[in-house]
Amino acid sequence: MTEGILLASSDTVDMIKGLFKYEVFGHEVWITTSHVCILIVWLSLVIFSLIANRKLKHATEVPDTFQSILELIVGLLDKMVEGSMGKHAPVFANWICTIFCFILVSNLSGLVGLRPPTADYGTTLALALITFVCIHVVKVRHQSAKDIWIDKCSPLPPWLPIWMPINVISDIAVPISMSLRLFANVLSGTIIMGLVYGLLGKFALIWPAALHVYFDIFSGAIQTYVFCMLTMTYIAQSYGDS
Numbered sequence: 001m002t003e004g005i006l007l008a009s010s011d012t013v014d015m016i017k018g019l020f021k022y023e024v025f026g027h028e029v030w031i032t033t034s035h036v037c038i039l040i041v042w043l044s045l046v047i048f049s050l051i052a053n054r055k056l057k058h059a060t061e062v063p064d065t066f067q068s069i070l071e072l073i074v075g076l077l078d079k080m081v082e083g084s085m086g087k088h089a090p091v092f093a094n095w096i097c098t099i100f101c102f103i104l105v106s107n108l109s110g111l112v113g114l115r116p117p118t119a120d121y122g123t124t125l126a127l128a129l130i131t132f133v134c135i136h137v138v139k140v141r142h143q144s145a146k147d148i149w150i151d152k153c154s155p156l157p158p159w160l161p162i163w164m165p166i167n168v169i170s171d172i173a174v175p176i177s178m179s180l181r182l183f184a185n186v187l188s189g190t191i192i193m194g195l196v197y198g199l200l201g202k203f204a205l206i207w208p209a210a211l212h213v214y215f216d217i218f219s220g221a222i223q224t225y226v227f228c229m230l231t232m233t234y235i236a237q238s239y240g241d242s
Contacts, residue, residue: 019033037116077096085235116220120183182226
């Protein structure tokens with residue numbers, strides 16, 4: 001530990017490292033490796049989006065390889081959102097596709113030597129809190145106060161709100177469980193790969209690629225899909241019968 005920032009006590013474990021600090025209203029604020037990796041992932045997605053947008057504006061009737069890949073990605077994401085949210089898909093399609101791409105690229109960033117931003121709980125909690133806000137904004141807009149009260153008192157009658165505190169706690173647990181699930185899975189893979197390279201050194205050649213396939217590609221893709229599916233499921237349920 002060094003001046004309020006979590007630093008690696010050993011190079012064998014890939015932990016968050018402070019790069020430089022500055023003062024804001026008398027408080028020290030650190031720029032860490034996590035912030036830099038988030039910026040790199042964000043810039044990569046922005047550049048890719050600008051190139052893709054320009055390409056699709058000049059799309060040809062007979063698509064080339066890049067255009068075919070873009071159309072495939074957009075088609076798969078739209079199909080995923082529509083299959084989970086039905087008639088409500090158009091409202092949240094852009095948001096779901098955005099977090100899908102961000103989380104997936106973040107999880108895969110370990111392949112190019114970055115520390116995955118999703119291995120930082122601050123990143124996953126922020127994503128989960130946005131989902132939490134979306135859930136309750138939709139619920140307030142599309143359900144009456146009576147329906148919300150009945151739901152909070154369920155499974156008991158609305159005139160007996162004994163079960164309401166438990167239902168409120170269940171609502172609060174949603175962003176916590178979603179963020180911890182993603183964070184823990186990505187962090188565990190990051191730590192394991194850090195131990196492999198740190199402890200084995202020169203012996204960690206070629207064969208760790210198999211571990212990267214599992215921790216970065218397979219597990220990363222699965223966790224991205226799970227987070228987005230949970231997001232879509234919770235939001236779709238918040239519409240009620242509307």
